Amino acid sequence: MNDAPTRSLPNDDVTAVSKAAAGAVLTIDLGAIRENYRRLKAKLGSVRCAGVLKADGYGLGAAQVASALMREGCDIFFVALLAEGIALRKTVGAGPDIYVLNGLPPGSEPEALAAGLCTVINSGVQLKAWRAAARGAGRRLPAAIQVDSGMSRLGMAPAEVEAVTKDFGALDGIDVKYVMSHLACADEPRHPANEQQRMEFERLRAMLPAAPASLANSSGIFLGPSYHYDLARPGAALYGINPTPGAANPMLSVLRLEAKVAQTRSVEKGAGVGYGHAYHAEGPLSLATISFGYADGWLRRSASAAWFEGVRLPFLGRVSMDSIVLDISALQPGKLREGDLVELLGPSQSVDDAAGHAGTIGYEILAGLGARFHRRYVNA
The missing domain is CATH 3.20.20.10 (Alanine racemase)
Known part of the structure; x- marks a missing residue:
């Protein structure tokens, strides 16, 4: 073992993007x-x-x-x-x-x-x-x-x-x-x-x-x-990517990615959602738009969901450059508010899970993570 000094990191390593200013928070364990x-x-x-x-x-x-x-x-x-x-x-x-x-x-x-x-x-x-x-x-x-x-x-x-x-x-x-x-x-x-x-x-x-x-x-x-x-x-x-696909992952998950809610709204049956109106509401819905998109590394072809307090919130319509629309109808009205964080990667959805939804591999998901996050390093 060498005797070169290692850089000491605090438990919350504040990056160039502050938590208040960022649209999403990436926590690395x-x-x-x-x-x-x-x-x-x-x-x-x-x-x-x-x-x-x-x-x-x-x-x-x-x-x-x-x-x-x-x-x-x-x-x-x-x-x-x-x-x-x-x-x-x-x-x-x-x-x-x-x-x-x-x-x-x-x-x-x-x-x-x-x-x-x-x-x-x-x-x-x-x-x-x-x-x-x-x-x-x-x-x-x-x-x-x-x-x-x-x-x-x-x-x-x-x-x-x-x-x-x-x-x-x-x-x-x-x-x-x-x-x-x-x-x-x-x-x-x-x-x-x-x-x-x-x-x-x-x-x-x-x-x-x-x-x-x-x-x-x-x-x-x-x-x-x-x-x-x-x-x-x-x-x-x-x-944390599974080196033994098809078997239980012997590695620990090392990250959590959460995006901020930018806006919530209610829409009626027939409302078009997102570019190209790729989705039309089949009935009254409660929606939330998060400040997160393909510029942050979430592939446009992805079809997935976010989670809030264990509740799955499906994506609706297309992934945009800076935003994604979620169906939050499963939550009690007012439960999710502007500024709240929803989970994209973490206990509810692993990197390998997200890669499967996108038809790719976990390597591409990790390597594509953008620079606009507030990054926290914990358990340094």
């Missing part, structure tokens, strides 16, 4: 994220466990999540982009290792060096550039080498790996910390691609210098020890 990390560590035993903080910690705040994970002993992080790595380094200090999953854009190597980042080498072009950077720096530079074991997304193709074995100087100046790959179907335990990828990973890494290996993502951790290797790289599971 850092204690739940820490517990999820502990659960994953228990599953892994002695295997190291990193934290994936790409897309600003899956939309929940990379700086705050990193601080929480460091308190649990996490000292290795993965981001997607160089810009994310530079920003994270300013938060976590010099101690933790930070790997850039997508590798470095051409010509950006000096920025990565200045920030003390480790690149993930995905191609022969990236390998050549990092080797040149090491030569210019006059020292060996750390990196992970990613091989494409069958996802056809990122990683050195088999032919490129084979070329490395024939070039004795290919890895000059490069300190290979990990050989890694990524599973395409880990959330489907019986999918034959999982074992096919594991076997291809074994074949490809055998061509490279001996180094610790990393293959398992969140769902990969639950495929069993043969997928764990030396380092696991969970992301979604840390943030």
